[in-house]
Amino acid sequence: MFRWGVLSTAKIGREHVLPAIAESANGVVSAVASRDPSRARDLADRFGAPHAFGSYDELLESDAVDGVYVPLPTAQHAQWAAKAARAGKHVLVEKPLALDAADIAPLIALRDARAVLIAEAFMVAYHPQWSTVRDLIAAGALGKLRQVQAAFTYHNVDPANMRNRPELGGGALRDIGVYPVVAASLATGREPVRVQAVVERDPRFGTDRHASVRVDFGDFELSFYVGTQMAARQAMLFHGDAGTLELAAPFQAGIYDQARLDVFDRKRTQGAVHRFPGVNQYRLQAEAFVRAARGEDVQLFTLEQSVLNQRVIDAIFRAGDSGGWERV
Numbered sequence: 001m002f003r004w005g006v007l008s009t010a011k012i013g014r015e016h017v018l019p020a021i022a023e024s025a026n027g028v029v030s031a032v033a034s035r036d037p038s039r040a041r042d043l044a045d046r047f048g049a050p051h052a053f054g055s056y057d058e059l060l061e062s063d064a065v066d067g068v069y070v071p072l073p074t075a076q077h078a079q080w081a082a083k084a085a086r087a088g089k090h091v092l093v094e095k096p097l098a099l100d101a102a103d104i105a106p107l108i109a110l111r112d113a114r115a116v117l118i119a120e121a122f123m124v125a126y127h128p129q130w131s132t133v134r135d136l137i138a139a140g141a142l143g144k145l146r147q148v149q150a151a152f153t154y155h156n157v158d159p160a161n162m163r164n165r166p167e168l169g170g171g172a173l174r175d176i177g178v179y180p181v182v183a184a185s186l187a188t189g190r191e192p193v194r195v196q197a198v199v200e201r202d203p204r205f206g207t208d209r210h211a212s213v214r215v216d217f218g219d220f221e222l223s224f225y226v227g228t229q230m231a232a233r234q235a236m237l238f239h240g241d242a243g244t245l246e247l248a249a250p251f252q253a254g255i256y257d258q259a260r261l262d263v264f265d266r267k268r269t270q271g272a273v274h275r276f277p278g279v280n281q282y283r284l285q286a287e288a289f290v291r292a293a294r295g296e297d298v299q300l301f302t303l304e305q306s307v308l309n310q311r312v313i314d315a316i317f318r319a320g321d322s323g324g325w326e327r328v
Contacts, residue, residue, distance in 0.1 A: 001026060001027055001028045002026055002027040002028070002066050002067060002290040002293065002294075003027075003028060003030035003031075003064060003065055003066045003067075004021050004027050004028065004029050004030055004031075004065070004066070004067060004068070004069060004286075005030055005031035005032070005033065005051075005059045005060075005062065005064075005065035005067070005068045005069070005089070006018060006029065006031070006032050006033070006043075006068065006069045006070075006071070007033050007056045007059065007068055007069070007070050007071070007072055007080055007084075008033070008034060008056075008070075008071055008072050009032065009034050009036075009039045009040065009042075009043045010071035010072065010094075012071050012094065013069065013071040014043060014046075016255075016282050017069055017071065017121070017282050017286070018043075018047055018069075019047075019282075020280055020282035020283040020285070020286050021047075021069075021283075021286045022047050022048075023280070023283050024283050024286045024287050024290070025287060026287055026290045026291065027286055027287070027290050028048075028049075029044070029047040029048065029049040030049055030050065030051060030064050030065055030066075031044065031049055031050075031051035031052065031053060031059050031062055031064055031065050032044040032047075032049055032051070032052050032053070032059075033052075033053040033054070033055060033056045033058065033059035034052075034053075034054070035054070035055065036054075037052065037053075037054035040052040040053060040054065050064070051064050051065075056080065056083075057083075060083060060084055060087040060089060061087065065089060066089070066090060066293070067089050067090030067091065067092065067117070067289070067290075067293060068084045068089050068090070068091055068092070069092045069093075069094075069121075070084065070091060070092070070093045070094060071094045072094075073162045073165075073168035073169060074094075074096055074099065074162070074168060074169025074170070074174055074175075075099060075167065075168045075169040076168075077093050077094065077096070077097055077098060077169075078093075078097060078098045078099075078103045078104070078106075078107060080093075081093045081097070081107055081118055082106060082107060082110055085107070085110040085111065085114050085116050085118055086110065086114065088114060088116060089116065090116050090117040090118070090289070090293040091116065091117070091118045091119070092119055092121050092285075092286075092289050093118065093119070093120055093121060094120075094121050095120050095121055095122055095178055096120070096169070096174045096175075096178050096310065096313065097120040097303075097306050097310070098306075098310055099169055099174070100310065100314060101307050101310040101311045101314055104303055104306055104307045104310060105307075107303060108303045108304070108307075111303060117289070117292055117293045117300075118303055119289060119292075119300050119301055119302065119303070120301055120303070120305075120306045121285065122178075122182055122301045123281040123282050123284075123285045124179065124182065124183060124186070124250070124251055124253075124281065125182070125186060125285075125300075125301040126281050126284040126285045126288055127253055127259065127276070127279060127281040127284065128276055128279060129247065129253060129259045129261060129274070129276050129279075130183065130186050130187060132261060132274055132276075133186075133187045133238070133245060133247070133261065134186065134187050134188070134189070136245060136261075136263065137187055137188060137238065137240075137245070138189075140242070141242075141243055141245070141263060142238055142239070142240030142241075142242055142243045142244065142245055143240040143241040143242025143243060143266075144219075144240055144241045144242070145188065145219075145220045145238060145239070145240045146220055146221075146239055146240055146241060147220060147221055147223070147239040148180075148184050148187075148220060148221070148222040148223070148236070148237065148238050148239070149222075149223050149224065149235070149236070149237045149239070150179075150180035150183070150184075150222065150223075150224035150235060150236040150237070150250065151224060151225050151226070151233050151234065151235045151236075152176040152177075152179055152180065152224070152226050152233070152234050152251060153176075153225075153226060153227040153228070153230040153231065153232060153233045153234075154176075154227075154228060154230070154232045155228070155229055155230060155231060155232065156228050156229070157229060159204070159205065163175055163207070163228060164202070164205040164207055164228070165205065165207070166205065166206045166207050170205070170207045171207035171208040171209070171228070172207070172208050172209055172210060172211055172226040172227055172228045173199070173208050173211050173226065173313055173316055173317065174313065175228070176226045176228075176251075177211060177213070177224075177226045177313060177316065178309060178313060179250070179251045180213075180222060180224040180226075180236065181215065181222070181309055181312045181313070182301075182305075182309050183236060183250060183251070184215070184217070184222045185305075185308070185309070187238065188217065188220070190217045190218065190219075190220075191217070191308055191328070192215045192216060192217055192222070192312050192315075192328045193216050193217065193218050193327070193328055194215075194216045194315070194325045194326060194327050194328060195213060195214065195215050195216070195312060195315045195316050195319050195325070195326055195328060196213070196214040196216075196319050196324065196325050196326070197211055197212065197213045197214070197316045197317075197319040197320045198211065198212045198320065199211045199316070199317065199319075199320030199321075202229070207228070208317075208320070209227060209228045209229050210225070210226070210227040210228075210229070210230070211225065211226050211227075211316065211320065212224075212225045213225065213226075213316055213319075215312065216325075232256075234249060234250055234251050234252060234256050234257070235247075235250070236250035236251075241266070242265065242266050243263060243264055243265045243266055244263070244264050244268075245261060245262070245263045245264075246261070246262045247259075247260070247261055248260040248261075248262070253276070253279065253281060254279065254280060254281070258275070258276075258277070259275065259276040259279060260273060260274065260275050260276075261273065261274040288300060311328050312328050315327065315328045
């Protein structure tokens with residue numbers, strides 16, 4: 001079994017990723033590190049991990065860990081991914097991997113030089129609903145794709161939460177704006193060429209709390225909004241000249257809602273529903289990562305894809321400042 005270590009006791013690890021690793025067919029939670037040793041021990045005991053460390057460096061030095069999961073605050077992702085790679089560990093890093101696309105190039109160099117796997121944790125890339133969306137679009141179920149619409153919002157005004165702290169990389173675009181862009185690329189195999197955006201910042205926190213974005217993919221457009229101080233919503237719709245396809249839970253399937261695709265023809269008189277019961281995209285992500293780390297031919301979300309996605313987020317921030325179109 002692949003022995004996982006986790007850097008920090010962050011909520012996403014506690015509630016989603018570590019339970020998925022514990023349920024996976026090829027991995028176990030072996031070690032937990034926290035600046036608070038008691039918190040590390042408590043979480044380690046919860047998942048039956050034999051090792052708990054009072055510092056992240058101690059875990060990286062441990063021979064009881066094959067790879068690490070990094071759910072630290074966004075501003076620390078690239079730093080600790082690099083440290084883990086230098087320690088010879090495979091690394092799964094929570095999204096977003098970096099604050100700027102330029103920060104990912106050193107990780108690609110480390111990956112290649114140290115022969116370790118480094119991947120950004122876009123769990124949506126492993127959910128079969130997205131391969132189904134891709135296949136349906138490629139097969140012409142929607143005709144010519146013209147428009148994609150998406151939304152991702154939640155309500156969080158806690159000043160201590162990292163999502164409201166700019167020095168930790170907080171804000172809507174980095175936290176959830178990455179999802180519509182990644183999903184549109186995964187579904188179509190296309191990459192954006194330019195963006196336009198209105199970005200609203202919170203006067204208290206300094207973070208971007210709302211963004212309305214247009215993304216030009218060349219032959220279709222993605223329009224989406226994200227917000228951190230709005231009622232919770234997730235939606236994504238693909239609209240062609242021959243039909244539509246809508247996802248009930250595009251990003252947090254099984255948590256926000258059950259995964260379901262509704263496909264309709266041009267007149268909305270005939271349709272099909274695709275369901276995906278019992279799928280845990282976090283487990284599929286963990287298992288795929290381990291298989292890839294062992295040298296199997298597995299399709300992962302690569303660092304090269306991370307660069308492309310981060311360039312879009314960088315361009316959205318520029319567009320929010322300039323008020324015009326910005327090249328990706």
